[in-house]
Amino acid sequence: MAEHGFKVAVRIQQEDFSQDEEISALRAKSQRMGGIATFIGCARDFSEGRSVSRISFDAYGSMAEAEMSKLRAEAIAKFGLLDARIVHRVGVVGAGEQIVFIATGAEHRAPALQACHWLIDELKQRVPIWKKEITPQGESWVTSHP
Amino acid sequence: MIKVLFFGPVAERVGTNALQVEFRPGMCLQDLYQQLQHSYPAAFEIVCFTAMNGEHVRDMQLPVADSSEVVFMSKFSGG
Numbered sequence: 001m002a003e004h005g006f007k008v009a010v011r012i013q014q015e016d017f018s019q020d021e022e023i024s025a026l027r028a029k030s031q032r033m034g035g036i037a038t039f040i041g042c043a044r045d046f047s048e049g050r051s052v053s054r055i056s057f058d059a060y061g062s063m064a065e066a067e068m069s070k071l072r073a074e075a076i077a078k079f080g081l082l083d084a085r086i087v088h089r090v091g092v093v094g095a096g097e098q099i100v101f102i103a104t105g106a107e108h109r110a111p112a113l114q115a116c117h118w119l120i121d122e123l124k125q126r127v128p129i130w131k132k133e134i135t136p137q138g139e140s141w142v143t144s145h146p
Numbered sequence: 147m148i149k150v151l152f153f154g155p156v157a158e159r160v161g162t163n164a165l166q167v168e169f170r171p172g173m174c175l176q177d178l179y180q181q182l183q184h185s186y187p188a189a190f191e192i193v194c195f196t197a198m199n200g201e202h203v204r205d206m207q208l209p210v211a212d213s214s215e216v217v218f219m220s221k222f223s224g225g
Contacts, residue, residue: 041225057224058154060217063200064224088224100225120225128197128217129224130154141155142223143192 004028009084010068012061012129014091017101022085026105029083035109037116039102045095047142052133055099057090060128064088067127071119079115081106086119088129148178148210151217152189159189169212176206178216192220 006025011017019040027033043055068086075084087101102119106112131142148167152160167178175196183190196203197217198210210216 058157059224060151060153060197060219063197063217066200124222124225126202126222127224128153128195128219128222130220131223132154141158141220143155143221 009086010065010072011087012059012065012068012090013087014089016089016098017087019098019101019103022087022101022103026083026085026103029105032107033082033105034107035112036103036105037109037112038104039100039116039120040098041100041120043093043095043097043099047133050135050137052135053095054134055093055095056132056134056139057088057093057099058130058132059088059090061090064127064129068123071122071126074122075104075115075119079104079106079111079118081111081115084115084119086123088123088127090129092134147213149213149215150178150182151215153217153219154223155192155220156189156218159192160186169210173210174207175203175210175216178210179206179218182218190218193218194221195219 045052072084082105084104089099093099102116104112104115132139148169150165150167152163157163199215
């Protein structure tokens with residue numbers, strides 16, 4: 001469901017996302033936004049001493065989206081944000097491609113930056129998504145996430 | 147029946163994404179956990195979290211209602 005022609009603020013999707021579109025959607029929410037912070041998580045081509053060609057993501061989709069929506073609401077309340085957006089891809093993502101996008105907008109830079117950092121840390125702990133690294137030597141689920 | 151779902155590394159070790167478990171009056175999450183742990187010990191070695199009907203659950207003594215959806219999950223690695 002779109003709002004004013006923009007995609008919804010919290011999404012899990014297979015396809016890639018456009019940070020320009022996401023930031024435009026964020027900025028459309030308020031002209032009082034003085035600071036916008038963004039985080040993009042990408043698929044590294046090297047991990048634990050071996051090449052990684054692709055990463056496959058599995059998710060408990062309904063709960064993952066619900067948790068991401070809760071995180072967004074918590075961040076807006078905790079840091080006094082004007083808006084926030086979270087997008088996470090699932091399925092197979094090639095090395096170098098984008099995985100996750102977070103954008104936070106506030107009147108000033110400090111809460112935007114703090115909220116963005118808080119959101120990605122909380123997402124990793126609370127959102128039921130799992131990644132499997134696909135390497136020339138085989139596939140393995142990632143069990144730790146520093 | 148209780149719908150039990152598995153994802154990622156737990157699903158791989160169980161060998162399926164979903165199981166149906168017969169509901170027994172009075173059963174709690176711990177009963178369900180132990181029943182499945184007995185059948186799939188390798189999968190439950192990595193189970194860290196439980197969700198029931200889409201919500202994180204920490205109290206394993208919580209009763210399980212018939213037709214519930216329960217998920218036993220390993221540590222997350224999204225992002």
